[in-house]
Amino acid sequence: MRAGYNEALAMLGYVLGMIATSVLIEWARESGRESLGEVLFMCSAVFQIAFVFGVVRLLLRGLRWGAGFFVRRSRTAPQNLSEPPGH
Numbered sequence: 001m002r003a004g005y006n007e008a009l010a011m012l013g014y015v016l017g018m019i020a021t022s023v024l025i026e027w028a029r030e031s032g033r034e035s036l037g038e039v040l041f042m043c044s045a046v047f048q049i050a051f052v053f054g055v056v057r058l059l060l061r062g063l064r065w066g067a068g069f070f071v072r073r074s075r076t077a078p079q080n081l082s083e084p085p086g087h
Helices: 002-030 034-076
Strands: none
Touching: 002 034
16 A cells, blocks of 8 residues: 555656755756756756656556456356356
């Protein structure tokens, strides 16, 4: 359960990083620091890529959990015992 909280905090960190870098990019361009703006743009791209990979990872984990849930449920479902086996 604790890992889920860490992943949520990481996703929040990626979003905050994207917001902070976009604000700082505008500040760097207004103040004439083009090279700093380019570095911040690359940092923003890395945050965006990390966020996309995090979302994909959570979706795949959810699909795996959902598939496991349905497999367990079908195994424990009551079977029709009115017919003898083999018919």
